[in-house]
Amino acid sequence: MEENYLKLCQKILDEGVEKSDRTGTGTKSIFGYQMRFDLQKGFPLLTTKKVPFGLIKSELLWFLKGDTNIRFLLQHNNHIWDEWAFERYVKSPDYSGPDMTDFGLRAVEDKEFREIYRQEKDKFCQKILEDDEFSASYGDLGNVYGSQWRHWQTKNGETIDQIQDVVDMIKHSPDSRRLIVSAWNPEDVPTMALPPCHTLFQFYVADGKLSCQLYQRSADVFLGVPFNIASYALLTHLIAHEAQLEVGEFVHTFGDAHIYNNHVAQVQEQLSRDIRSFPELKLNQEKTSLFDFEMEDIKIENYQPHPAIKAPIAV
Template identity: 65%
Template sequence: MNKVDKEYQKLGHYILENGAKKEDRTGTGTISTFGYQMRFDLKKEGFPLLTTKRVAFRLIVSELLWFLKGDTNLRYLLQNNNHIWDEWGFKHWVESPDYSGPDMTDFGLRSQTDEEFNVLYQEQLTIYQEKILNDDEFSKKYGDLGNVYGKQWRSWEGADGQVYDQIQYIIDEIKRNPDSRRLIVNAWSASELASQLLPPCHYAFQFYVVEGKLSCMFSMRSVDYFLGLPYNISSYALLTYLIAHECGLEVGELIFTGADVHIYSNHIEQVKEQLSREPRSLPTIKLNSEKKSVFDFEIEDIELIGYDPHPTIKAPVAV
């Protein structure tokens, strides 16, 4: 039985039945609950990519590799047709003195209800994407998202003035001392929040080694149940597979711990549709065994096998 979709659906029902209505930064409104945990056995249950709707695995892979490269600029993602982060960079541009196009105030909400505006928005977004890809100066200024995940994971700046590669530390420490209780990566840097276009939602994770298996628990301050969480679950599962591969371990458990777990008010019907669907068998993944280091992997080195989900369910992103 596919317990991954079942646990995910259980959480969806819980939020709808017990959540409180809350306003939020985006102005969209949510149904929210505080504090929830899910556990997935990566070894027994298959790769945790939801089957009750199609989730774009290639986007998960390219985003994770972007983090692992220590990159914070959108160009790599756009080169790989990944648009997960576009809206935050676009917002930075249209709110700057350098922008002279049509008014894009509240573009996230307006594009959902005003067809005429949506045409203008899509035109400006395309201009933005092309400039990120082809204009080095523009890309440097408006394609960089600030000190987000890639920077924190690979180039954490300490109070001592030193720069720390947290991912390399984790790998080295697992190999040296697998029983360590300090296998932690932290992406929440209070002194750098102002320099991040979106402060980290999944802000910390910790590994645990026992009986030759690597488990991972990741913690999130803010959880978009419908759009974000399916990607987060699969991304941290993939990270666990990659770290285990380099360290000569099998995979164990993936544990999600969420603080403010919410459904946006304009996602409720989509959530109900997904909750009505029967889970299918989970896929598996295959890593290129010739790649030894986590940092050597490219998109084509990670193969998804046997994925047969229900159709995609579209919903707007709250920016």
């Protein structure tokens, strides 16, 4: 199944059009693509490069808690959302350190600046962990995924718990065509640190199996998509576990699927590697609700990937 992902990478390299982007990095891009993963045949954690499953677990649990502050992530040594919180801080009147304009690109191109940036971001993360007031001001990312999934705000001032609602429908109305969760709330998009890339997902129950289809409007294929595949596969497993169903397929549908220009060499290296067997997912069978799962309740076994491949993140 991993060949589905590698075929996408190759298609973008071969056929992608050059496009500018918000970060100024530039991409090769295609529009409209779909991959399918049979979750009965193994857990889709890529093997052509090591994908850090601990980060995927902690991020998904963060979403499921309805949390939007990076403090929880930092407590679990997860730094994948740091840059967006840090960007908000350095643009604020409270920041008085070195100039951090375009820090993402400059950190790649300038070794001396990269060290200054690292020091400033480390100080920022430490302060998020230690200072409640600072964390409340600059650790929060706005109404990102966790908020939309668990606390969607209505025009009447009420909240909708979309995850709980969809779980209840899967249990009691499994043939419904409304098993949908949306993270794209047009009213909240302007105030989010990063508008949702994975915007909407739908579940489908057939033959005692739960499948999930994700629509992703924007996909960083080298860095982000391996996380997205594993995260939604894990979410499908967790909900299937609570609903006492087997897992079916994860269907990944893309809008703009792109490779950043400064990721091309890394993608080519990954494409040169052989595919290995997917690992197995093990869940704590004593937990009955997906909201009760903690890090130690979710494990993978027999994961033997190629080494990780580093690449800069575009902010």
